[in-house]
Amino acid sequence: MTGLDSRNALLAALNRPSSRADPYALLRRLREVSPATVGPGGTMLLVARHRDCDRVLRDPAMSSDYRRAPALSSVRQTRMFVTLDPPDHTRLRRLVNKAFTPRAAAALEPRARAIVTELLSTADPDEFDVVSGLAYPLPLRIICEMLGVPRGDIGLFADWSDRLTQSLDALMFRGDLADRDQAQHEFAAYFADLIAHRRGRDGDDLLSRLVRVEENGDRLTEDELISTLILLLTAGHETIANLIGNTLLALLHHPDQLAALRADPALAAGAVEEALRYDPPVQLVARTVRGGYRIGDLDLPDRTLVLVLLGAAGRDPGAFPDPDRYDIKRGSTAHLAFSAGPHFCLGAALARLQTTVVFESFAGRVVDPELVEVTHRPNVVMRGPGRLVIRTGGIAC
Numbered sequence: 001m002t003g004l005d006s007r008n009a010l011l012a013a014l015n016r017p018s019s020r021a022d023p024y025a026l027l028r029r030l031r032e033v034s035p036a037t038v039g040p041g042g043t044m045l046l047v048a049r050h051r052d053c054d055r056v057l058r059d060p061a062m063s064s065d066y067r068r069a070p071a072l073s074s075v076r077q078t079r080m081f082v083t084l085d086p087p088d089h090t091r092l093r094r095l096v097n098k099a100f101t102p103r104a105a106a107a108l109e110p111r112a113r114a115i116v117t118e119l120l121s122t123a124d125p126d127e128f129d130v131v132s133g134l135a136y137p138l139p140l141r142i143i144c145e146m147l148g149v150p151r152g153d154i155g156l157f158a159d160w161s162d163r164l165t166q167s168l169d170a171l172m173f174r175g176d177l178a179d180r181d182q183a184q185h186e187f188a189a190y191f192a193d194l195i196a197h198r199r200g201r202d203g204d205d206l207l208s209r210l211v212r213v214e215e216n217g218d219r220l221t222e223d224e225l226i227s228t229l230i231l232l233l234t235a236g237h238e239t240i241a242n243l244i245g246n247t248l249l250a251l252l253h254h255p256d257q258l259a260a261l262r263a264d265p266a267l268a269a270g271a272v273e274e275a276l277r278y279d280p281p282v283q284l285v286a287r288t289v290r291g292g293y294r295i296g297d298l299d300l301p302d303r304t305l306v307l308v309l310l311g312a313a314g315r316d317p318g319a320f321p322d323p324d325r326y327d328i329k330r331g332s333t334a335h336l337a338f339s340a341g342p343h344f345c346l347g348a349a350l351a352r353l354q355t356t357v358v359f360e361s362f363a364g365r366v367v368d369p370e371l372v373e374v375t376h377r378p379n380v381v382m383r384g385p386g387r388l389v390i391r392t393g394g395i396a397c
């Protein structure tokens, strides 16, 4: 087997269902051979060391438009700003930036606390699926309230957003993208309808404010408006749901850390930050080379697709001592779970806030949680449990 064949075999193994429960041994091997070329004929670049990932993410020579890669050029265009470059990226991000500042996130704390209390009060202490009973409903309700999406419509989003997040794997591993296009189409039709209803009204929610910008006509087209709404709604809940699941799983697998958190709920923020490093919800982001790029002894031509393995970077011993240890007092925020550079996650403060509120409440109220069952979602790029059932000694209200 050539070096390229064995690297491709490792990458293919990452995509196997049997790797879902724990991909980190494979990620370690990929990190050790990186930076390296992978893919058919070695046409993609893989970076997995913390230092290289950080450099690629911050480098203006890297484009976020994956459709520039020849293999992905037929993928249907959307105007989600996560895949755009300046100046369009800057313009669209600026329009929504204010709603996601740390101060705006902090203002939502009482609301997040109230929702967590309500959800815990209806949980069955003997058999509680934390994914369906807490991890999904909390962020979905918060982002819908921020956007001004009717509460009665929440049930519609699970399926569309599940199909969109699964399609991130199809993009990376060359799967079928027809379902992605269909989900995108259904989501877009829903928002087009909602926008039509909001026109000419004075609502203070984010959707109504964006509609008014679009009505001005010079800064936002309807296509951009719809793409932005789909991006905010999906990114605003899928990731947090996975982070809540991944953090709880890490705690359940490390009883000493769970005991420390239960003894001092103020350690919740540390437990969340460490889970972002140890088991990040977004495992991989993509870039394409603009012009040319040199890394190590590799020279990559224009339009090379670059896979940035954030999950591998978080376990890099070159950046984090004893990286396979989950330590809620580590005190490091140097992970790349929220990316870095111009596309640094817009919702990072909101995600930290909601997940910290969950684990403060959890530490104070849930007595002796024990893992009964866990199944991971089939996705590689968006990683988290699809079902996480615990048994408890009681849940205090």
Ligand code: HEM
Binding pocket: 064, 081, 082, 083, 093, 143, 231, 232, 233, 235, 236, 237, 239, 240, 243, 280, 281, 282, 285, 286, 336, 337, 338, 339, 340, 342, 343, 344, 345, 346, 347, 348, 350, 351
């Ligand atoms: C634990 C939770 C979250 C994680 C791990 C996460 C992770 C990420 C990552 C890795 C990126 C960068 C993608 C890239 O570099 O190509 C990103 C971008 C983004 N995230 Fe998050 N995210 C989370 C929560 C949220 C929330 C709550 C929102 C709220 C709406 C959000 C909205 C966005 C948006 C709009 C972008 C695009 C930013 C840009 O392109 O400038 N995210 N996120």
